Amino acid sequence: MAESTPLEDSRAPRRGPDPRRRSERARRAVLRAASELLGEVGYTKVTVEAIAARAGVGKQTIYRWWPSKAAVVFDVFTALTGGTAGEPLPDTGDLAADLRTVLRAIVDEFNDPEMDRTTRAFTTELQNDPVFAEAVNERLLRPNTEAFKDRLRAGREAGQLAPGADLDIVTELLTGPLHHRWLMRTGPLTHAYADELVETVLAAVGPRD
């Protein structure tokens, strides 16, 4: 995903304002203000008006370039992650170790307050806007899932996974519980938890001794 592609660019040749004249200053100020406000009051209480005021920007400037509050938050998120969605997982040859590394990194992300806020904002919006949901899926979730499956496939070929293992299921077994625990706040997110998940899942789908 391109670094700061706004959500609304994705589908059509966009008729409207001329992007060449867009003020970079205003764009940055909006993202910064939105990020701060997300951290301070939470997604649902962030208002476009407040973002504009804090950014020292006219409301119209926001509405001109982003179709919704969700789109602004989406841009905040991609700015945070630096557009790493879909990057290949590390491959040291040791599948278990690599998965531990990745799951620990996910745990760390979820434990970062700014990421937590922003990701929750997403999840909120996703529930009520299927178009947004599909966009997020396409740009974030599916690329990441594919990256997982690529690494698992490599592992399977290396004999570290049962030949018949369903890669989709394995991916979900690894990330689903983690995500669920975070989302529902049903338990602490720690490296130990990440490790235990990897171990248990690999016990199921690893090669039989």
Place this chain on the structure above:
Amino acid sequence: MAESTPLEDSRAPRRGPDPRRRSERARRAVLRAASELLGEVGYTKVTVEAIAARAGVGKQTIYRWWPSKAAVVFDVFTALTGGTAGEPLPDTGDLAADLRTVLRAIVDEFNDPEMDRTTRAFTTELQNDPVFAEAVNERLLRPNTEAFKDRLRAGREAGQLAPGADLDIVTELLTGPLHHRWLMRTGPLTHAYADELVETVLAAVGPRD
């Protein structure tokens, strides 16, 4: 969970209106109206005003008995499930079969439009209201988790699970992926999927042959 315990009753001896004088007619009308509106326009677009209007009830009557729109929706949910949270899982002696039964039932629930709407409403609200999140956890999620663990424990004692299996992890491995797939709409929710989840997880934590 008691059938129609409203969310706001949970913690304190409730100072305020006298519940004995509460109009059962109004209570039912509000829940019905809220449920209908959830289905028609989705949680975020439901307004308290609209619920009141549709129910033929004064707004104050809603604000008198429920602290928020979320609390109304919570009651709609508990009315829908009939308060089954925390009920023991079936125990036929065949752990795998019982888990399949339960996961298939969960799949069916998620595929029911009314449940889907209501549950998404929850999940939305949960993200931005930690108090609500804790209430939902206490009354819905934890009881259900415990019910799972109880059944798993029985299975472990019957030798259908490895003696050292971590029941929390197993529960999460069973429900997390399911929930995640539903929430993020990353794939279809079918009985076959439920069955595959059970099979894969039990492969990990079942007794070694």
Place this chain on the structure above:
Amino acid sequence: MAESTPLEDSRAPRRGPDPRRRSERARRAVLRAASELLGEVGYTKVTVEAIAARAGVGKQTIYRWWPSKAAVVFDVFTALTGGTAGEPLPDTGDLAADLRTVLRAIVDEFNDPEMDRTTRAFTTELQNDPVFAEAVNERLLRPNTEAFKDRLRAGREAGQLAPGADLDIVTELLTGPLHHRWLMRTGPLTHAYADELVETVLAAVGPRD
């Protein structure tokens, strides 16, 4: 006017609650509370609910015995004046002196904060409720006007007023400016002002030297 006849008694044989069973305690408490509140927040901001609460009385008890807030205030007023409306003016034989006495008394009444509040309350209500206006006219204003005219008539017969003097006009010349100055707060209300009014008016309608 009978001392505490409530406003609503005036026209019909009142069907409804049995006045014999009326709680004197409640009646007094309501009038006291209303009077206090009038002084504290002013007529328009007094609410029936507040009167009931302060009086320790159910709202229905007020609505049972008085048709409106205005009627309650009317009773407060008649309780204040002791029902002196329509009482004959003093007649010492000296018309000018008697008028000075009466106008000074009116000035004193207007300067009494409680009377001021209550009378303003009336005047407010009068403007927007013609039925109430007519009731007040019938029970307060006309009797008082008649009392004035009676005294003036006696004076005219005693040769202290021009034989052709229009008693209605003279009455209005005496009370109109006083009332207007009070109502509009266009100037101070003093005994000297009362005296000057009497002197000037009598100069117009007194017997020519």
Place this chain on the structure above:
Amino acid sequence: MAESTPLEDSRAPRRGPDPRRRSERARRAVLRAASELLGEVGYTKVTVEAIAARAGVGKQTIYRWWPSKAAVVFDVFTALTGGTAGEPLPDTGDLAADLRTVLRAIVDEFNDPEMDRTTRAFTTELQNDPVFAEAVNERLLRPNTEAFKDRLRAGREAGQLAPGADLDIVTELLTGPLHHRWLMRTGPLTHAYADELVETVLAAVGPRD
């Protein structure tokens, strides 16, 4: 008084909305709607919401520019009178004739339903809002009183009034009874009544034959 100076402008350098951006369309629509509603349902039953609805204007637009319903009505009034408050009385050289002209005009105004409604609205509000009372006094009543006194002074200098006549008292004797009769509805307002008032008052304070 400037034609359409809103009530709230009177005292301070007004911080708040920028009057240059004010929509003239909205301003007119509000005044028209308020005027119509005043005539239809009476001041106390006029609601800001109804004014906004009839004017096709947002409630906020009313609250942005007027501090209260009373202030809107004040503007309606000044629009009605065309800002004639404080204009000099006619001076034909014949004091009695000029006063008759003026009092007859006042009678006509009070008999005009729209003026009647609006002026009663004022009087209502005046009773319960001293700030409003003072504003009305300053902008309407005092200028008019001064205009009266100017004309009377000219008459006094022309020998048509006793040299020692108190102009304030004379003014009040002329306008007080008129106003009182209108306000309390204690009698009909006719040209004959106006004439009689002038005649009687001048009898008191005119030069002795």
Place this chain on the structure above:
DNA sequence: TCATAATCGAGACGGTACGTCATGTCTTAGT
């Protein structure tokens, strides 16, 4: 004198309007 019926304090009810806030669009000046 005692049952019984009405009034009492209390307060929930269906409503209306309040005055505020945020939405997304439109207008006004200023670069």
Place this chain on the structure above:
DNA sequence: ACTAAGACATGACGTACCGTCTCGATTATGA
């Protein structure tokens, strides 16, 4: 042309009172 500022029409918010309507718990007749 695009900006910052902010007025606009709209509509929901949560609160305050309205006047009506139940509740039990006292009264105070009148059978």
